[in-house]
Amino acid sequence: MxxxxxxxxxxxxxxxxxxxxxxxxxxxxxxxxxxxxxxxxxxxxxxxxxxxxxxxxxxxxxxxxxxxxxxxxxxxxxxxxxxxxxxxxxxxxxxxxxxxxxxxxxxxxKPLSELAGGRVRDTIKLYGSGGMYQPPEKYAAEAKAVQDMGFPAYKYRPALGPDEDLRTVKLMREATGPKFGIMIDAHSWWRMGDKSYSFEQIAALAKEIAKYGPVWLEEPLPPDDHAAYRKLKALNLLPIATGEHEQDEAGFLDLIQTRAANYIQMDVCCQGGFAMGRRVCDAISRQNLKFAFHSWGTVLEVLAAAHFGVCFPESVVEWLEYPCHGNFGRKGMYPFPLADEILLKPLDIRNGILTVPDAPGLGVDVDExxxxxxxxxxGPWSYFKIHSPPETIAVTGDxxxxxxxxx
Missing domain, CATH: 3.30.390.10 (Enolase-like, N-terminal domain)
Known part of the structure; x- marks a missing residue:
């Protein structure tokens, strides 16, 4: 062949x-x-x-x-x-x-997972990912909707100013109860022009957010500033996650070996594939840290990542991101029906747990x-317009x- x-x-x-x-x-x-x-x-x-x-x-x-x-x-x-x-x-x-x-x-x-290293389990835990720039009350309602779908955790993207960002966490915790997982993707905090949060603001906000028991605080600082991550993590306020913007393996290894974060994130489909992902996960395991996937595309991306994830125990690879779009009557972010329609059959997800197919290859066929x-x-799929200083940023790809x- x-x-x-x-x-x-x-x-x-x-x-x-x-x-x-x-x-x-x-x-x-x-x-x-x-x-x-x-x-x-x-x-x-x-x-x-x-x-x-x-x-x-x-x-x-x-x-x-x-x-x-x-x-x-x-x-x-x-x-x-x-x-x-x-x-x-x-x-x-x-x-x-x-x-x-x-x-x-x-x-x-054989299933793809066997070529990716050999599966050690058949399932992987998902968190529902959504929450894009909306009032605190709407974040809370979306978190509850994701919980009602059966997901054990929800990730959202705050950028409302420190006071409203804190109020958002409070309302979400009240809406979902004490045991539901909350992930905070703070990737906008450091790129909002004149209103970007300082390190001191981020540390103070993290201290208050910690009272609501989030799973992690993600990318609150510029991702290339590993020293700042080490400084924030040393405060022992709450778990820190980063990694999805690392440019090479050396960057991942620096994060891991200097223990700059609690959760190391990687998009195995865009940042180096399965072979590099395995080396990253092996290094994470040696440092007793945890790996968490970035997966912001379609269910094809979720499925490919899942085949890699089940090659490691949950003590190493804990979470897989599942984007929650407002498709087919579901509550979630904006509609993105292609994300679901790309596969001929839906993924086997029950109570936020994905059972990875054991049929040959990916186990589910692409719907061509x-x-x-x-x-x-x-052209770009998204634009960010910053008011002060005036700047417009186009986003192409991921x-x-x-x-x-x-x-």
Whole structure:
């Protein structure tokens, strides 16, 4: 068997109308959500799939560089491939590699998790992820809705100013009770122009938030400032999470070896693939820290990550992010129906626990009808407008191309 074709399909799912979300010192506008399906086809017609980073540069590099490298090779020998490229190209290659592994696993009649290292369990715990720039009362209502869906925890994104951010946590705890998990994704706190929070404000706010027992406080500081994370963690106020913006393995290892956070986050589909993910998780295990997935795309991304996650015990890989969109009558964020429609069958999720399929490969087939149903719409999917100092930032892709100054 040989690889005959490598394809990257860019898809766009426009919102019914632009969604404008107000935060402290600015406004975010969401126009659409994008996705990429990677498909590797053999000379026998067999196919393997994976999610990819949804931006045009990635699609061009797969077509012009990665595809030609893979065509003609035996997918069963994927471990022996020696692709060489710069950092971003290598990360992209390892995303495509997951599709090659899916193809190889299907041929072998084994689940993808067996090629990812061998599963040690069949299930993984999910948290419902939503909460994008809204009044405290709406955050609380959404947290309760996610709890009612059966998820054991909820993550939201605060950016309302310190007082309102604190009131949000209080209302959510009152709405959900003492045992429900709350994750706080504070990635806006340090990029709100003149109203960005100082380290002292963040430490004071974290001290007050800690009274409500959150699972973690995520990315409250610029992600490249590891020294600031170590300083905040040393205060022992509450668990800290970061990692989803690390550019390379050395960055992850520095976070881990210096114990700069309690939870190390990684998007295995965008930040280096399964092989690097395993090295990161092994280092996390040695330091008695925990790994938590970043997974902000479709259920195809959730499924691929889950196959990797069950190769480790829950003491190492604890949480998998499940984006909660307002699809098909469900309560959640803005609608993103492509996120669910990308698979032919829904994932087996009960009470917030995902049972990872044991059928060959990913275990669930991609519904290729979405390729025609959701044609690519060029341009950024979101804009951030900062009031002071005036600045507009366009967001394209997710983790490979992000926070690009609008021209």
């Amino acid at each position: 040989k690889i005959a074709k490598v394809e990257a399909f860019l898809l766009s799912c426009p919102l019914p109308q632009p969604l404008k979300l107000t935060f402290w010192n600015g406004e975010r506008t969401i126009l659409k959500r994008d996705a990429m399906i990677l498909r590797v086809t053999s000379d026998t017609g067999a196919r393997g799939y994976a999610p990819g980073p949804a931006h045009e540069r990635a699609a061009h590099e797969i077509r012009d560089v990665i595809g030609p490298f893979l065509v003609g090779q035996d997918p069963l020998q994927w471990r022996s491939f020696r692709f060489q490229g710069d950092l971003e190209m290598t990360k992209l290659y390892h995303a495509v590699e997951i599709a090659v592994m899916d193809l190889a696993a299907r041929h072998a009649g 009808r979405v390729i025609e149903k959701y044609p690519w719409i060029p 983790h490979s191309v992000k926070w690009v100054e609008a021209k």
